[in-house]
Amino acid sequence: SQQGEEDPQALSIQEGENATMNCSYKTSINNLQWYRQNSGRGLVHLILIRSNEREKHSGRLRVTLDTSKKSSSLLITASRAADTASYFCATFLSVGMNRDDKIIFGKGTRLHILP
């Protein structure tokens, strides 16, 4: 299965509500990143959280990281229509061999904000 897996796969909420999505991973990490993608276009970086950090904020975004549970969550507060997008977590898989390190993206959570 994926190194990073988000849940839920899809989420619909009313505008103004908070949205929470989770990411689980399997191996030890140095950091974890969250990205947003609108309508099959390029990704936009949201937050990078390092393994020694437990929580990070950026505007209406809050990311937590629990390395003991190998999980992270992304909270979007006071959601807006413009938040409708797919959200991905990304982790770095180091296999210890030269040139085989990989970035692993989860399948993503599709967030739909209802007016």
Added chain:
Amino acid sequence: KAGVTQTPRYLIKTRGQQVTLSCSPISGHRSVSWYQQTPGQGLQFLFEYFSETQRNKGNFPGRFSGRQFSNSRSEMNVSTLELGDSALYLCASSLVGPMNTEAFFGQGTRLTVV
């Protein structure tokens, strides 16, 4: 400053042909990484180049190759195209690497193989 530019935006190719995609990173960024996105497999890492050298690679067959020039521009080549290569190909640039610093993505090249 200018963002990451990928060309072309759309491509239609026939099975068996080859294709070259181009990525111009943000000025000053030395790392360029490439990704394939499909509905079935999601986002998958292809490879990363840093200062003209391939630094890391994902689990793709040798038909997928790339290179980086001295100005950090990168190209990705896919030979002997298969129907399953139809995908959105994204490149990203970053200062020192996509997992240690923020990566900036281009809009992608949508490749359709018929």
